[in-house]
Amino acid sequence: MTHSDVIIVGAGPCGLFQAFQLGLQGLRCQLIEALPFSGGQCTELYPDKPIYDIPGVPVLDAKQLRDQLEKQLKPFSPVIHFNQTVDSIESNAEGSALLNEPSNEPGLTVTTSAGLTLQSRYVVIATGAGAFTPVKLRTEGIEKFEDRQLFYGKVGIEHLQQKQAVVTGDTSAAIDTAIELASADVSTVLLHRKRRLQIDSDQQAHIAQLQQTNKLQLINGKILRAAGVAVLEALEIQLQSRDKIMLPTNTLIARLGNSPKNNKLEKWQLATQHNLINVDPTDFSTNRDAIYAVGDTNTYPGKRKLILCGFHEATLAAFAIAKRMQSCQPIHTLYTTTSTVLRQRLGVS
Numbered sequence: 643m644t645h646s647d648v649i650i651v652g653a654g655p656c657g658l659f660q661a662f663q664l665g666l667q668g669l670r671c672q673l674i675e676a677l678p679f680s681g682g683q684c685t686e687l688y689p690d691k692p693i694y695d696i697p698g699v700p701v702l703d704a705k706q707l708r709d710q711l712e713k714q715l716k717p718f719s720p721v722i723h724f725n726q727t728v729d730s731i732e733s734n735a736e737g738s739a740l741l742n743e744p745s746n747e748p749g750l751t752v753t754t755s756a757g758l759t760l761q762s763r764y765v766v767i768a769t770g771a772g773a774f775t776p777v778k779l780r781t782e783g784i785e786k787f788e789d790r791q792l793f794y795g796k797v798g799i800e801h802l803q804q805k806q807a808v809v810t811g812d813t814s815a816a817i818d819t820a821i822e823l824a825s826a827d828v829s830t831v832l833l834h835r836k837r838r839l840q841i842d843s844d845q846q847a848h849i850a851q852l853q854q855t856n857k858l859q860l861i862n863g864k865i866l867r868a869a870g871v872a873v874l875e876a877l878e879i880q881l882q883s884r885d886k887i888m889l890p891t892n893t894l895i896a897r898l899g900n901s902p903k904n905n906k907l908e909k910w911q912l913a914t915q916h917n918l919i920n921v922d923p924t925d926f927s928t929n930r931d932a933i934y935a936v937g938d939t940n941t942y943p944g945k946r947k948l949i950l951c952g953f954h955e956a957t958l959a960a961f962a963i964a965k966r967m968q969s970c971q972p973i974h975t976l977y978t979t980t981s982t983v984l985r986q987r988l989g990v991s
């Protein structure tokens with residue numbers, strides 16, 4: 643079990659900026675993120691699209707914003723626990739009693755889908771549109787092969803039987819996975835539904851080379867049926883031409899993208915409205931002691947789901963938490979330009 647001052651649920655743009663603001667306050671935090679990378683909607687839904695309304699930055703791509711937030715956060719190097727969702731947030735009676743005292747006793751216990759247990763004095767929920775989870779195949783009966791022969795997450799090459807696999811999906815992740823496997827000598831088929839895949843020049847060069855050595859084959863079609871009773875033996879595919887083929891395989895890797903899944907906020911005993919967390923807009927506290935909520939997941943009069951607004955919320959939440967950590971002593975506003983303390987924390991003095 644690891645301890646920190648604050649646990650942030652979600653490493654979208656608001657979760658990342660929350661970690662930065664807590665770092666400026668001298669607080670240690672850890673983040674938990676469902677995806678294998680940070681950036682939330684920016685990275686998952688629109689990485690290459692330009693954003694024009696970040697203050698002082700006329701334009702940058704959404705993925706660049708994520709990269710810049712990570713760079714800004716570097717001086718505080720918080721741990722991010724990827725590939726897992728927060729299941730429960732329980733108040734620890736002993737710690738809660740100490741929350742208004744200058745104690746380092748943890749007050750909350752957070753558990754994740756990967757079996758991790760973390761303790762902290764405060765939690766900030768920055769879960770945005772929900773936990774991004776892999777889109778699943780809808781082929782009837784295919785779910786029985788999941789985790790044995792059908793995989794949605796990362797698969798170690800050593801787990802591939804007979805060094806053969808079908809990767810399905812039109813996403814960049816599908817293309818990269820197919821290239822990675824074929825490059826590691828796995829006989830790979832990339833099965834895609836769109837007639838034209840969006841392939842960048844690097845991927846194009848790799849694919850051409852792997853096709854020449856017969857390590858990679860591209861098939862344009864959709865899965866109609868999974869053949870096999872106890873084990874997956876083949877896939878029935880309808881090609882773009884509408885012809886049907888049987889494609890023998892014992893490993894299917896689906897990379898269909900991720901979609902946000904609503905969190906069960908009532909399970910976390912949070913007061914909500916239309917599945918958004920009610921917060922006090924002066925400090926972004928929720929109805930639960932020591933739990934705050936920022937970004938797209940919260941609601942209050944006048945709320946706008948904009949990155950800029952989430953950044954403001956994260957800043958005030960960090961001040962509120964810092965104040966409580968210091969026995970409710972006032973926290974002075976310091977400037978990163980001139981404050982020796984802040985510059986030391988940032989490692990720039």
Ligand SMILES: Cc1cc2nc3c(=O)[nH]c(=O)nc-3n(C[C@H](O)[C@H](O)[C@H](O)COP(=O)(O)OP(=O)(O)OC[C@H]3O[C@@H](n4cnc5c(N)ncnc54)[C@H](O)[C@@H]3O)c2cc1C
Pocket residue numbers: 651652653654655656657674675676677680681682683684687688692693694695726727728729768769770771772773774905936937938939947948949950952
């Ligand atoms: C196409 C598009 C364009 C946009 N353009 C703009 C724009 O130009 N300007 C602007 O200001 N805004 C824009 N937005 C909105 C902006 O992206 C959101 O306001 C912003 O992403 C919200 O950030 P967030 O960190 O609150 O949530 P998110 O970005 O949704 O991130 C939340 C993260 O939390 C994770 N998570 C959720 N639940 C759990 C859990 N239980 N356990 C672990 N992890 C969890 C999710 O996987 C996700 O990574 C746009 C949105 C879209 C879809």
